[in-house]
Amino acid sequence: MASTDTTDKAGSVTTTRDDLAGLEAGLDALDAVQTHRAPVREVLVKKILPPFLAVGLVLVVWQVLVAAKVTDETKLPALSAVWDSLADMWLQGTLLEVVWTSVSRGLLGFLLALAIGTPLGLLVARVKFVRAAIGPILQGLQSLPSVAWVPPAVLWFGLNDAMMYTVILLGAVPSIANGLVSGIDQVPPLFLRAGRTLGATGLRGARHVVMPAALPGYLAGLKQGWAFSWRSLMAAEIIASSPDLGLGLGQLLENGRNNIDLPGVFLAIILILVVGIAIDLLIFSPVERWVLRSRGLLVKS
Secondary structure, eight states, X not given: OHHHHHHHHHHHHHHHHHHHHHHHHHHHHHHXXXXXXXXXXXXXXXXXXXXXXXXXXXXXXXXXXXXXXXXOTTTSOOHHHHHHHHHHHHHHXXXXXXXXXXXXXXXXXXXXXXXXXXXXXXXXXXXXXXXXXXXXXXXXXXXXXXXXXXXXXXXXXXXXXXXXXXXXXXHHHXXXXXXXXXXXXXXXXXXXXXXXXXXXXXXXXXXXXXXXXXXXXXXXXXXXXXXXXXXXXXXXXXXXXXXXXXXXXXXXXXXXXXXXXXXXXXXXXXXXXXXHHHHIIIIIHXXXXXXXXXXXXXXXX
């Protein structure tokens, strides 16, 4: 019996050592994952070239439709006409001014929405009574089209920048708050208990535990918040046109419609699309890649 017990103990020790060795090898494999940046050529081929090819394909199809006279030029203008409108605005020195008018409003409105939506999201996520009272309202506001806020905002403030920012806030704040609430709901409870054990409660817990853990969901809410900010601003500029507001991209689009200038209308649409994509690529995409890379979720970038 003694020899048998000794054999069993030796086998258990050997099994335990094998398990530990396997665990150590797995951890080493995790540490060995490479997170280096991809070569510039690879980035150009995989990330930059495909969008340019897609845009080029759209332009080719556009030009083919015009050349084949599939539709009348009063419904689909030639690319050359849109280019001429762009060149005229550039030569007149109004192109950058028009773009900056809308971009500055959109970014400032988004920052205001960020300052309001973030604490509101934290409050809704962490206080049950507030969630029960305000949560459904935020969900309803997020599904409400931003254009619906333009008429009351005009009646409240008149045709001025305050009206523009009100529409942006009502469109973007619910998205940012709901994004943060969703991110906090996905935080593992173990993180929260560990934070409380280490004394991270209240504002300290929100800063050091809740916000970092909820960052992916919060970032998704920020991207959606920017999209709502931009859409809300365009709706406000299109409907509430006034010389006192200055000429933005939305007013440019509406002026093209009023003047039956289809190339100008398509130019405004293209500029609105380009600005929205550029903000996402220059601001949100790098931040998103940094967050994913810092959490080991992005091997190459």
